[in-house]
Amino acid sequence: MRSSQGTTLADPRVAATLVRPLRQTASVMLLLWTSGLSLLCWLWLALGQGFFWRTDLRLPPHRPAPARWPRVAVVVPARDEAAVLPLSLPGLLAQRYPGRCEVILVDDHSTDGTAEVARKLATDGGLPLTVSTPPPLPPGWTGKLWALRHGVELAGGAELLLLTDADIAHGPDLLAALVAGAEAERLDLVSQMARLRTETGWERLIVPAFVYFFAQLYPFRWSNRPGARTAASAGGCTLVRRAALERAGGIAAIRGAVIDDVSLARAVKGSGGRTWLGLAERSPELRVLSVRPYPGLAPLWRMVSRSAYAQLRHSPALLVVTVLGLAMVYLVPVAATVLGLVAGRPVPLALGAAAWALMAATFLPMVRYYGRPHPAALLLPFTALLYLLMTLDSAVQHYRGRGAAWKGRTYGAS
Template structure:
């Protein structure tokens, strides 16, 4: 009991630090400026929207039309890069580009198979960036991301007003199924814990990241930092891109998408939304495990430390509460309850951001246990030679340290 008491006390000390001194990672109010509060540039800069897509025929019909219908006052175009799809993604995209109500012109192109040393997505992005020509800004967005009609205009206004080189929005993921409600808020919460948004947004801080679903970047800043070639083998390409631009001297900003409006009835997304469903635990498991070991820089030592760290921070308090209550060791039980309450309090804002009741924040230890399993599974897959698998491709550990956390 004494050992468990000390372990729980150490967990409590960790949570006091995390709650008070870890960049306010648990807050959910880091957003773009409200609609209408930014002054649009007198001469709107030109923008090329680059969308890498591989076998996305079942998703792209809900996302691409929102890009083609953007209300942008300047010159803008959409470039969809069909990354070797076998399901007719490119043909469907061309059909959508010819549909009524399209505001932005669409180019559909295919780069061919990626060369050795490149991930397929980044090879496709590089091809799209090349076709963008001299566009002043590039919006790099995934094929499953739907945008509100003013999304592009808001992003550009934010970058222009604040003289930013990169603006990235963490898209709102779906929370329609039971497993999505358990895993998705925790996914964004853990991301914010690794890369506290406020630290990312401080120019002098070393912490850097971006959210790959929606990244607006100045073309010249990207080129000056080394271009897409500099991160060509990165599995966690969004963090690598944010790190690349910031270390190149660029000013970056990472924000959360706007939360849903109450009583909203329009079909269009509120801001930047992912339309990809993850109906089963297996779908969410694959989403996380394909890159979890890369986040640890493929280090077995970091894996061991992460497992022990997750167990200490997230599991010690519930275990202390249960064991203490059963054994009648009330000081232990009360300490476990206090630490669990503090942990839960830091998670409530994210749960509420996703429109869920606050009591679901009590599930954080359960979600952390699942993430622990996903991380271990990611390492095992790597050891078996399956690495990061996505859309029929498997990537080994990169030769460089491009997937190192952006710190």
């Protein structure tokens, strides 16, 4: 067929002229649908995911003193922690606990003099300190959980166990507040998410999002609801009843877990226990503060990537779904906003901007909790991109045999 200008429809120039609008229309429709879907995702996340973005779950402000203060043992696993112990251990030894209490530091075969530093920090008038080293690590155990098991065995007749990390500084009234809350609410496990350091630029960018993503994955309100499937705790500060721990199978029940805090909460809750998880208070008397520094991007990257693929149960299918989900939820709103603005497409622009604004609004409470300026909430898509890359790197390191590496040890799938 020939046109009036002497060209045919088979002419490449004519075909290109006809195909170009179709491609443009398909691109616009793809942008329209993805931006609309992203906005729907954010509406569901904001309203249907246990209000994960709220930061109001703290210990009750008025906790009645129990009629009898139960005996408590604080168990601290430590491997090559000589640098941070002077910032953390004195706070544990200075706890103002009305009942009987002791601190057990388990030196997990350190090479930097951790045990010697701990013994030097023990002062007269504080809680008694025991420093012990466990037997060599057996197959199937992570180092931290083997150390915790050893400390729990040394705890003897303690009714409650405070499991904490060597890099966590505690306010002097924290232990009494945790015990009072557990006794008043008849809880088997009480945990607080420690406030992480936000002194460097990378810490200020990545740390608030780290806690935000954790809460999104394990909504605290769902975790605290008896009978709900969701269960989580924070390894830096977990008070657990010995009876509940034994009912759940003890530390041995989770011996190979890389994400041990979540595994512990699941074990306790799965055996009929009641658990509670919230954010740490800001007051110095009740603080739960991480003193471990992350001076650059590399140590923060390792902190996230060493357990990210384990969180996905080392499943390639879950990895693909997670990457696509992160892109849809966190990256599409920015892409739709920018492309809609550049191409003059008001509908994708409006949908993308609305999703981005809703994303920032849910992140704002966590930004305020960490004392960051409000505009920092708009940077969440960039931080989410970093987490996406960290997750991919975690999978790569796993298949190279270097996944879940920590303090000279590497753990595979559990």
